[in-house]
Amino acid sequence: MNDSTIIKLKDLPKGAARCPGAPSTQDIIAADKVAAPGWVRSESYHFMGDEDISKDRYIDADYAKREFKNLWTRTWQFACREEHIPNVGDYHVYDIGPYSFIITRVTETEVRGYYNACLHRGTKLRASGTEGSAEEFKCSFHGWSWNLDGSHKETVCHWDFPHVEPNNFALPQVRVELMWGFVFINMDPDAPSFADYVGAEAKSHFDKWGLEDRSIYLHVVKRLPCNWKLGIDAFLEAYHVIETHPQVAISNADANSQYDTYGEHVNRFISTLGVLSPHLYGQYTEQDIFDQFTIGDATAMGGAAKPKVPQGSTARAEMAVMFRGMFEQASGTDLSKVSDSELLDAFSYTIFPNIFLWPGISLPLVYRFRPDPHDHRKCLYEVFFMKPVAPGTARPMPAEPIRLQDHQSFCEAPGMTEAFGKILDQDTDNLILQQEGLEASAKSGLTLGNYQEIRVRHFERAVDKYVGK
Template structure:
């Protein structure tokens, strides 16, 4: 029988019995970065959350009209447009943005729509290289890389158009960590402010010295929010990823709410779940981490030695020095979420970035980038080309994708969750106060945009 909550604790104060994540870091005995020692939780209420916000077409319409055109979103990596004239198309809902590298390496973003007859300059989801101008494929209207007018064919027929009133519609554009961000709202706050604690926390985990080693795009059978929420908590590990409980500190994960835009979870790898009643030996845990238990030194923990081996293996593989990285940095699932749709993992063993984009109320596009450190010789490999997967395609079809099984388990849940939510007579979901606080924070911020 499930043990009832302690009535002496205020809502949101309860935690899983056993060692906390910070206790685990204390036991590691190495120099954990200050950012990983920060704890910042906020109780955000315990009322039910309606399923209507996932499936109601009016809610989707409001997102298009008040959310996607007013928030900062990562559009591409800088390495996707390395040279003058390179361009990349970012599509979100009904919007399409053309990101271009121009003179002196300056990156700009424009509506992917010719001001003549509305023709797109480039197809949705496409990229192009080294073009001196931006030319419309319909009538040949041509613009410079800064958006200014270059040429109007049959110029005599357009005496009412000139360099001042006929140029591309520019949108806000800025970069952080090698990611190029866009915002269609001219009055939006600067990116640096929107990122809240991320720039400070990521000073140690620089993202601009990484490159895209793998890029997947998968259509998921769920609303973008529902799909995304599966990655905002570790509560599901016990049932969905039951094979991992011997090596994952799921229920004692730490959840932080840094502001309306940024939240985080961290959970330890190489320790067993608090749900397990029988203690595994260190050799057993080491074996479940994929190691030969006979090589584990006497008196050494599986977590510490696995981290040491990864330091050596990844230092050689990536051509970088990882000797000063803490055990937590090497192993743990450290995930920052940036509203509305981006995830950044700064760790070494789990080095991902996600984003989710709506297709319709029942489907979304989930993109995963695996980012590896640029080799010490400074030669940045070209970014991997996207691999597109359909709803029924497995991540295991992507060569070298170590997390394929885990991701298949995550995404296989979604159709049943979507259909179950639609079948619900209750019409709402009830969230945990701590482990699912990031979901509630997402919807709190979403409502600020929808209702404003």
């Protein structure tokens, strides 16, 4: 970039600058053979200022305490999937910080969430990290019990508790809403509905994905040595790709990525794949791009010879044809009307405070981050891999979580591909350096890009709303 280009960029309105000389995400998608739907073709960027973000939120233990009091008690959170509790009596324990809930199916159509504590002397009714099926919830300490609907069933030695009125001793409930196959909870009785919380525009995108028709086939859990918000921030932009993931930059239009915000609680990026990074223009051919992105996939299709990109075509166009056939065969579904963009591209939506939804066909993922209740410098990171349920087939039970030790690579998780495991390792290896660097830094805050890091600013603005600056 020369001096005159820099001067011209400075003259632009704040937030208007885009990667010079590179097509936009929408330009790339517009050239696809199978056109993208409206939710893909939309844009919703808003400049939100350029002041630094205070680093205290990541390093201050008292700030974490305020989050537990003011943020986690007032926001909608993904507690489990409906397939975790398919039958009446099934339950799943969800913890967030010091709080714990029993999520249970009371009837075929109703799911409830109970505070996971006996009303006698406070013992957890079900251990954290457990799930199963029950006809009642009985305390293991003194045997007090509650029915599935939360009503009080038995007080052992009731004669000694004349002051306990069973009708007034039901298990306290948390709010529950079911959406797209997820079970969401909120501790705040006065919070907006989940639909209002995400907003009409974002919900209209989510409604089109069919996530209710997917199931979890791999679930990997690992503790990370960083504040939970640093974990969130690390996945909110593609700006890091060229340095952190150089092996994928050949087929990732990182600097071309599109960033959007929707209301207070939802944001997204679209990062087009099968397209060369602007950082590498002139260094690779369309065949190089195709070979890098599809490495291993050609052999997975019966050991056929590596396909060639015809003259006049592009790696992205040929990848769309190849992947359409692969995914149709793997899922047993007709994808002829699914756009090239939905097949190939990385779509990442965040629902505040801690959920990432990746609805694309090639990256059908969900991320969830939860703070460590005992150490604000650590968090729990979960990756859920989801695949479509073939029409007419029974929904499988979700995969059991694979819990990695702190020192283990994501590549060690059974079922994880080496290529994706390496990407997750690269992402998370940065985080201990960032956590320690923020604590050592003489600078009081983080300086963010106006466009490529707008999701970070949007997310941290929502944190400020609940916790305060």
